[in-house]
Amino acid sequence: GNSVTQMEGPVTLSEEAFLTINCTYTATGYPSLFWYVQYPGEGLQLLLKATKADDKGSNKGFEATYRKETTSFHLEKGSVQVSDSAVYFCALSDLTGGFKTIFGAGTRLFVKA
Amino acid sequence: EAGVVQSPRYKIIEKKQPVAFWCNPISGHNTLYWYLQNLGQGPELLIRYENEEAVDDSQLPKDRFSAERLKGVDSTLKIQPAELGDSAVYLCASSPRGTANTGELFFGEGSRLTVL
Numbered sequence: 645g646n647s648v649t650q651m652e653g654p655v656t657l658s659e660e661a662f663l664t665i666n667c668t669y670t671a672t673g674y675p676s677l678f679w680y681v682q683y684p685g686e687g688l689q690l691l692l693k694a695t696k697a698d699d700k701g702s703n704k705g706f707e708a709t710y711r712k713e714t715t716s717f718h719l720e721k722g723s724v725q726v727s728d729s730a731v732y733f734c735a736l737s738d739l740t741g742g743f744k745t746i747f748g749a750g751t752r753l754f755v756k757a
Numbered sequence: 758e759a760g761v762v763q764s765p766r767y768k769i770i771e772k773k774q775p776v777a778f779w780c781n782p783i784s785g786h787n788t789l790y791w792y793l794q795n796l797g798q799g800p801e802l803l804i805r806y807e808n809e810e811a812v813d814d815s816q817l818p819k820d821r822f823s824a825e826r827l828k829g830v831d832s833t834l835k836i837q838p839a840e841l842g843d844s845a846v847y848l849c850a851s852s853p854r855g856t857a858n859t860g861e862l863f864f865g866e867g868s869r870l871t872v873l
Contacts, residue, residue, distance in 0.1 A: 648799075676859075678860070688848070
């Protein structure tokens with residue numbers, strides 16, 4: 645079946661540092677890939693997405709590229725801010741069966757001033 | 758536009774007691790989901806509705822969990838009786854159907870359950 649594996653946290657960085665959170669997936673078809681973010685005390689919200697191979701999703705300075713050859717969708721940001729402290733979830737959505745979405749375990753990011 | 762609304766935000770009960778969670782999806786969203794999020798884990802699907810029909814409830818523990826979506830809008834998730842292991846956050850999400858569906862889920866803030 646489909647699955648998502650992302651790097652364990654927590655990840656602690658200083659402000660303006662470069663961020664990478666690794667995500668790999670297993671899927672039988674051609675899923676869409678997503679990064680969701682959960683800020684403290686809030687619900688999950690979509691950060692970015694990519695729907696096919698080689699697509700790059702981007703939002704708020706974050707980027708991720710859909711790599712079919714390595715089955716990866718790593719999240720990157722060139723310069724993190726304290727306000728980026730949150731839990732980040734990688735997810736895939738399978739078009740078959742009505743967009744069933746599977747989430748990774750989440751990676752908590754702490755950014756220090 | 759209002760987002761997905763859930764209540765209560767927090768609930769503390771003793772084991773063997775019943776509990777219910779309510780969700781109001783975004784207006785016009787035909788698909789509604791209930792997810793379970795254990796501490797330190799990602800959300801796991803419990804049940805998915807298309808309008809008032811439960812189209813995927815394979816992960817719902819039917820011995821103690823039940824859900825309904827009368828009239829295809831609001832939904833209620835019930836646990837009876839609750840067990841210690843049910844302590845978790847229960848997330849509701851919705852999405853539009855058809856060409857408007859890009860796979861994105863719109864989540865509420867969740868209902869955090871603590872069973873003592």
